[in-house]
Amino acid sequence: xxxxxxxxxVVLFDWDGTLAESSPPRVVAVNQVLKEYGLPDWNNIxxxxxxxxxxxxxxxxxxxxxADEAYQKYCKIYLDIIKNGINGYPKAxxxxxxxxxxxxxxxxxxxxxxxxxxxELPLLYPxxxxxxxxxxxxxxxxKPHAEHALHTLKGMIEEKDISPETVWIVGDxxxxxxxxxxxxxxxxxxxxxxxxxxxxxxxxxxxFEDYNAFYEAIL
Numbered sequence: 204x205x206x207x208x209x210x211x212x213v214v215l216f217d218w219d220g221t222l223a224e225s226s227p228p229r230v231v232a233v234n235q236v237l238k239e240y241g242l243p244d245w246n247n248i249x250x251x252x253x254x255x256x257x258x259x260x261x262x263x264x265x266x267x268x269x270a271d272e273a274y275q276k277y278c279k280i281y282l283d284i285i286k287n288g289i290n291g292y293p294k295a296x297x298x299x300x301x302x303x304x305x306x307x308x309x310x311x312x313x314x315x316x317x318x319x320x321x322x323e324l325p326l327l328y329p330x331x332x333x334x335x336x337x338x339x340x341x342x343x344x345x346k347p348h349a350e351h352a353l354h355t356l357k358g359m360i361e362e363k364d365i366s367p368e369t370v371w372i373v374g375d376x377x378x379x380x381x382x383x384x385x386x387x388x389x390x391x392x393x394x395x396x397x398x399x400x401x402x403x404x405x406x407x408x409x410x411f412e413d414y415n416a417f418y419e420a421i422l
Contacts, residue, residue, distance in 0.1 A: 204409070206420045210368040215352065217374035218313035218320060219258075220394060223327060229258065232281040236273050240266060255347060255378065257314030257339050282322055291327040292394065294414035296364050299332050301418065312355040312372070312382075314339040316347055332356040335359060341352050347381035352388065362386075367407070373417075380405040393417060 219225045235246050242248060242265070252261040262277075264269040302309055310333060314318060317338035323329065335355060342354035347402050352372065353362060360369060365386055372383035373391045380397070383390035384405050392410045404407060411417040 204420050205422050206409070207368070207422050208305065208307070209422075210366075211274075211371065212364070212369045212390075213308045213310065213356060214223060214371045214373060215310045215312045215388075216301055217346075217372075217376070217379045218311055218315055220375035221370060221373060221379070222291060222295055224286075224292060228284040228289065232277050234286055235280050236277045237265070239276070239322070240269060240273060242266070254376075257345060259316050259339055260312065260345075263309050268372065273348070278306065278316065278319060281319065285326065289323050289326050293352070294412050296328060296420050297420075298414050298418045303332065308334045308359050310335040310355050312337050312346065312358065314351075314378070317341070345350055346378040347385065349382065349421075351383035353381050354387045370372060377401045377405065380408050390416070 216222050219229070232246050232269055237244055237248065248265055248302065251264045252258075253264060259274065262274045266273040266370050299309060311320070311324075315329055315338055320336070320338050324336075335358070337351065337355040342351040344350045346352075356362070356370065367387065367389035370386070370388035372379055372388045373393055375379065375393060375395045377397070380390035380392060380401065381404070384407065390408045392408050394413065396410055396412070397405075398407050412422065
């Protein structure tokens with residue numbers, strides 16, 4: 204598979220699971236908070252989450268009336284864990300540098316809390332790699348809704364010029380893919396393969412197993 208980039212103007216990246224391998228520290232942190240509240244661990248409670256909203260917005264589904272308090276505790280533990288480092292994905296930095304050299308604008312569009320994102324981002328990439336960063340609750344609605352993508356793209360490209368050839372949205376989940384399709388951008392899935400149901404729901408997903416495959420595909 205090859206991807207023509209002649210007309211490409213903007214690439215938006217998700218953060219968690221896409222540019223940052225943040226699941227391991229997230230699970231460790233949330234398990235500590237779940238234990239404090241006498242709740243089952245993540246593997247036994249994650250079925251309560253709504254897969255169409257952010258991890259942050261799922262706290263009421265796990266902690267009920269203690270959601271706000273539990274989330275603040277989670278943030279404190281998570282930040283303490285990642286201050287010693289967080290993993291990115293091989294070849295991701297090189298791909299960002301390739302896009303920058305070609306004059307393509309790069310953004311981060313994530314449902315994550317900004318205070319967490321801004322703490323961990325410089326542990327992996329220079330801030331100046333990104334032309335724009337939009338986090339959770341900063342658009343009228345978060346992914347998978349179109350408003351999040353359009354808010355992020357504002358000032359980067361005119362809405363009338365958005366197409367699969369001019370805008371790519373790269374992520375690890377169906378939230379990212381549906382958001383891309385909702386504005387007629389190209390949905391690119393990386394690191395985690397879409398299941399058959401997801402492929403049926405969003406028919407134009409392109410999947411790359413890792414950044415090396417993605418990098419090699421770009422013409």
